[in-house]
Amino acid sequence: MTTTLPWHQHQWTQILQHYQQDRLPHALLFCGPVGMGKRHFAQQAAEILLCHHPILPSENEILSQIRPCGHCKSCHLISVGNHPDLKQIEPVETGKQIKIEQIRDLIEFCNLTPTYESYQIVIITPAEAMNRNAANSLLKLLEEPPSKTLIFLISHQPMALMATVRSRCQRINFTYPESSLVHNWLQNQLPNQQNIELLLNLSAQAPLAALALVKEEDLIKRQTLLNSLAKLPIQQENPVKIAEMWSKLEAEKVLSWMLSWTMDLIRYTMTQQTHYIVNQDFKESVQQLSKQLTLEGLFAMLDLEKEVHRLIAGTTTHIKPQGLLESLAIEWVKLSKKSRRV
Numbered sequence: 001m002t003t004t005l006p007w008h009q010h011q012w013t014q015i016l017q018h019y020q021q022d023r024l025p026h027a028l029l030f031c032g033p034v035g036m037g038k039r040h041f042a043q044q045a046a047e048i049l050l051c052h053h054p055i056l057p058s059e060n061e062i063l064s065q066i067r068p069c070g071h072c073k074s075c076h077l078i079s080v081g082n083h084p085d086l087k088q089i090e091p092v093e094t095g096k097q098i099k100i101e102q103i104r105d106l107i108e109f110c111n112l113t114p115t116y117e118s119y120q121i122v123i124i125t126p127a128e129a130m131n132r133n134a135a136n137s138l139l140k141l142l143e144e145p146p147s148k149t150l151i152f153l154i155s156h157q158p159m160a161l162m163a164t165v166r167s168r169c170q171r172i173n174f175t176y177p178e179s180s181l182v183h184n185w186l187q188n189q190l191p192n193q194q195n196i197e198l199l200l201n202l203s204a205q206a207p208l209a210a211l212a213l214v215k216e217e218d219l220i221k222r223q224t225l226l227n228s229l230a231k232l233p234i235q236q237e238n239p240v241k242i243a244e245m246w247s248k249l250e251a252e253k254v255l256s257w258m259l260s261w262t263m264d265l266i267r268y269t270m271t272q273q274t275h276y277i278v279n280q281d282f283k284e285s286v287q288q289l290s291k292q293l294t295l296e297g298l299f300a301m302l303d304l305e306k307e308v309h310r311l312i313a314g315t316t317t318h319i320k321p322q323g324l325l326e327s328l329a330i331e332w333v334k335l336s337k338k339s340r341r342v
């Protein structure tokens, strides 16, 4: 069973108002940065709306008490991941497109009568992964939705969605929560003494992204990457070997950490101020390396990294990341002033 996140109070108020007046919109678009818990919210809303005896707070109670009963048939089916009235649509492979066949499947699902006479709920995530044909097909469903169908679209890039799809959904925004709320929540979630400030800086202040850094051992992978980046321009290690090691760390994450590292080097080289550095645990390395590099070289590196990031993250490309990572490693070796003189 999914629990309520403390920074979702406002969004719950919006949903509950519609629910209690029996006027839930057929399509809701959950928008906001990655790591704010949009998917978590959609899942929890589905659990509550499908539950036969949901526990809803009265007017004076805090909304964090809202939850499904946990005992009914519907709650049981959700807990085993097999509810006949709940459908999740996502790319078959991470980072790829949602295809028209998946939306056709979904339309068929929506034409069935709900098994438990409440709702049929569809969660599409990330909605911007739908290709044009898929989005057009969904549009028809949004224009004439079956009466008990609820469609939740989750998007951190709503402007990448077709305008006609966007305009048929009611938008629920997930904005950055108050920092004290997030600090307290993270403190309760993390067992050891973690540097919460650093975790939030590395995650663009998004609480679930900060938590994932620790839980998915990304913090360790990031350290491995930054250690190699700190050495590469100085010790000129074999870039092919380094790229091989990087490719084991997940290419897309490698690129976003590398971009953050390059931005730190640019910020420090321009200002000579350490408090602008995001990767605070590596600030000595940034200071040292900055002496060896030129701003011109760093900006060229940043452009190259952005291009590689676009290629790797692109939903339509089938490029193997290893070769791209190798070219980046070679460019890092070339980057030091010393190697420029050779």
Ligand SMILES: [Zn+2]
Binding pocket: 051, 052, 053, 054, 068, 069, 070, 071, 072, 073, 074, 075
């Ligand atoms: Zn229940």
